[in-house]
Amino acid sequence: MGRKAKYSYEFKLHCVKEVLSRHQTVEAVSELNGCHHTTLHDWIRFYEKYGKKALLPRKNRIYSLEFKLKVVEAIETNSLSLSQACLEFNIPTKSVIIKWQRSYKKQGIVGLNIKPRGKPKIMQFKRAKKKSNKPLTREEELLLENESLRAELDLLKKFQALIQEDQNKKRKP
Known part of the structure; x- marks a missing residue:
């Protein structure tokens, strides 16, 4: 899906013809039609070098x-x-x-x-492990508990650091 052209082919051709065949100034035509004069200059140059096809909207x-x-x-x-x-x-x-x-x-x-460009074709992410109906072994239970306790400890350490930082700010003024 390409971007929408700001100006239509017919509009560009009309503006270029106004300048080239009717001998009007670029500034007058651009002001009358509501386009910038440098844009109109570009359209005229492309039209003179490549013809009408240069004014056609282009895909990316x-x-x-x-x-x-x-x-x-x-x-x-x-x-x-x-x-x-x-x-x-x-x-x-x-x-x-x-x-x-x-x-x-x-x-x-x-x-x-x-x-x-755009979104990657293959998204790479870790999928959650599917839970099985089998009961966990003692070792797996201990590993999960260990992981949970480490996460809890990390959280408490961060909370303690925030409290300490807050107390230090209160002491300084």
Whole structure:
């Protein structure tokens, strides 16, 4: 399930056509239609380079490690701005590249690896032991009692430490 597009394809196309065919300013069209002017600039650039298909809503794409590395290195070696890199490599938003750059700077190539998203497929947790109808052996009874007494002792020690801490606070002022 992808995210919902903020602006529809028809809306984007309408705004771009207003600027390109009717020769209106980007600021006027963006103010009239309620979108940010930099967003409209991006739509126009993508439309001019890739045509109408660039304005279509995009599903969350998964980029390969090689592609990410190519983009990050191109920005560094060619001194591309984020907008230029987005346009050059057909990446919809600058935030994607910013995330790649941070990961690359922090962890190197390993940071650009595809990370699993969402909940893990296999949840790892300890299952409670099933109670059996068999009576416990004397040894098992003693082990359970020992475990219970240790837990009780730990609890009492923590309670004593809290009381001691509280008394120390009262003495200090």
